[in-house]
Amino acid sequence: QVIERHNLHPDNLGKMDQLSLELQLENGTSYAMLSKEIEEKTHELRKIRGEELPGMDIEELQKLEKKLEVGLSRGEGFLEEITTLQQKGAQLMEENQRLKQIEDLLSTQTHVLEQGQSSESITNICSSSDPQDNDSSNISLKLG
8 A cells, every 4th residue: 555655646656657658668669670570571481482573683582592492401301301210110110029029929938837838848839939030039948
């Protein structure tokens, strides 16, 4: 309440009006700057889209060409990176499948051991593993 009464005092009313006016001027300047920047960016976007090519001189056309070349090279770089990542993803999926097959084989061996089978039958299970899995090593378990 004291602050409100202080602000309502005739001497302080003038100061508040002056501060309010200064803020309005600053906001107006900021608004004008932002409006100008939006207008420039919109104009530049129209040029890139090719909507204002007839009104451009050779220098502006050359600048636009350079911008487009830079954008195109970035796009090509992104495409190469995407292709590389897709190849790595496919390799990881293949490796994951191979590891799952090994896990299934080990799980089968463990199950056989739990049922009291001999080590000879486990060796037979290992040697009868999937013939398509040529690159995986022969896994066997021997009892001590």
